[in-house]
Amino acid sequence: MRDDARGRGSGGGNPAVQAQLPGGARPAAAGPVVTLQMFTSEQKPTWCPGCGDFAILNAIRQALVELQIAPHQVVLVSGIGCGSKLPDYLHANGFMSLHGRPLPVATGIRLVNPSLRVLVVDGDGDAYGIGGNHFLHVQRRNLDITHIVENNQIYALTKGQYSPTSEAGFRTSTSPQGALEQPVLPTRLAFTAGATFIARGFAGDPKHLASIIAAGIRHPGYALIDVLQPCVTFNKVNTYDWYRERVYKVEETGHDPQDRQAAARLVEEWGPRIPIGVLYEDHSQPTYESQVPGLARGPVVGRRLDDLPDETYARLVDQFR
Ligand SMILES: Cc1ncc(C[n+]2csc(CCOP(=O)(O)OP(=O)(O)O)c2C)c(N)n1
Ligand code: SF4
Ligand SMILES: [Mg+2]
Secondary structure, eight states: OOOOSOOOOOSSSOHHHHOOOGGGOOOOOSSSOOOGGGGBOSSOOOSOTTOTHHHHHHHHHHHHHHTTOOGGGEEEEEOSSSGGGGGGGBSSEEEEOOTTOHHHHHHHHHHHOTTSEEEEEEEHIIIIIITHHHHHHHHHHTOSOEEEEEEOSSBTTTTOBOOTTSOTTOOBTTBTTOOOSOOOOHHHHHHHHTOSEEEEEETTOHHHHHHHHHHHHHSSSOEEEEEEOOOTTTOSSSOHHHHHTTEEEGGGGTOOTTOHHHHHHHTTOOSSOEEEEEEEEOOOSOOSGGGOGGGTTSOSTTSOTTOOSSHHHHHHHHHTO
């Protein structure tokens, strides 16, 4: 992996890691203009025709072009699932990890090379089920990671079992009489866990989704983007039409994402009306990376092994010599 994408951060901490531009804007990438074609992969998606994951892939490409982030400056980390195949279909750095484990991998990447933009792309089962513990802790740490969850309210790759976001009563092969549990509401969970950016997108509105993903990447800290992603094969309830009848854009209501009280109401809203857009954004928290002493002189990648950050590290290394 190359490391010439710049790091960002906010509030306090380490200028070498942060190098933040005013207003959270990103610089244009050095070198040639970044185009959509640069992200074209040799691999063709194996998703079902009509799957919402196509729109998410395109929206990510659009956002990277809008922000002029080149393929070598970004790494996509996924888990296991239909949506987690996405890094194969985008020409950039990629890491397919284990089911539920992309956030720890992303954390490691951020700590070793905070100049890389790190996007985690995984499913609702991955993020909110088996990876639920990581989901909670990555937020209170506020690592600078953009987390795009392809939320189709089902385990699709394994052929249609109910997931943590399936509605109570949802019938599947493993819940023939209907799921007994109440669903996780990801936006509520993220808000209470201390997330500094919470958004929801809809795969049926890819232009809007691309703008939300760009906002999430710009945000200096952890950004959750929960994406309503119809699975046309296994989820016959939460279809494009089902979502279209319910979603509304919060920016059209004049919502200010920095208004915590208003955000607290929006993260709870799920029913006849489902808000999409940036629900919450908090700029007051420093990123984890910006506070790590070991990164004070820049990314660990590219440094000499004996270029230690301070005496404490030097003593530790001595013990293992
Ligand atoms: C540790 C582990 N447990 C279970 C599985 C089986 N498995 C693979 S994908 C998956 C669920 C995928 O659902 P989701 O994360 O929502 O992604 P989707 O396929 O819906 O995009 C499961 C249970 C696995 N691969 N690894
Ligand atoms: S099974 Fe569902 S989520 Fe998987 S590729 Fe097909 S439509 Fe998409
Ligand atoms: Mg799923």
